[in-house]
Amino acid sequence: MNKRVVQWTVILAVALIGTAVAVPAYPQEPQMDENFLLLMGARNATKMGNHNLAIIRYRRLLEGSPTLYDARRELGWALIAAGRISEAEEQFQSVLHAHPRDTESWKGLLEAGRKSGKRNEIVQALERLVELEPKRRDLRMQLALELHNRGRFAEAEQHIAVLLGE
């Protein structure tokens, strides 16, 4: 056999073995999506009670992906936990602008209304929630009480009649 052919065969064999050794034998997985990391990081911060850090992460996430409404709603709750009620209301309103029937955002607005003592907002949120979830007796009860406390007895009566099965 030609000496040169032998040489090249040896070189190729060494190169092949070298490549096989150098190529990592472990699975290459895709890098984690930064949005997912930000969302989980924000949730982690919330669990730790560090609401301000959670808010920073939610905002960073929403800067890049403003249509992530689940994250926006969670940001609303984080803002409520941090006592930044008006900012929380903005976030819930923003979700409701895109999804007017989003019950979770109405619940967020209800909570924001309770924290800030805005009675009209509380009634409005409860009315919408009862409309969206007519079988939730607890919500109807809250609405009836709220209407009663505000002197709107006739309206409260309608809900009480439903609750009593009359």
Next chain:
Amino acid sequence: MNGARLIRNRWVMGVVLALYGTILWGGFHWIYGNEIELQRLARASDTPSPEQAMRAYETISRSRVTRTNLETFVALGNLLERVEHWNEAARIWRLVAAAAPEQEWPRGRLTLALHNAGRYAEAETHFVELLGEGAKQR
């Protein structure tokens, strides 16, 4: 009966081959039994039972993680996540991350496992680094 005649005897050769095959098969399963069981559990479409997953964890996690057996540990980590044994999964991802420090994804998996295990403070240190917040603070 001399050796040559013994080799020519079909029955003798059949028995020898059968014994050889049995030893090979048995040896293979003895060495790779845990690995085979792990791969079976990892590929199962139904969620495996936590007991089976823990058995695989206890046997496989005794061995040292190297680059050559990293795939086994990745399969084990995935399996432990499927049965929601987050503390054990976190331990496996930590080992994988240490064996392949240039890779970011095992660190991400470790972080999520710690979060799901309720170890929020530990997870937080990793989140800060993964999100590049440490560099910003400096």
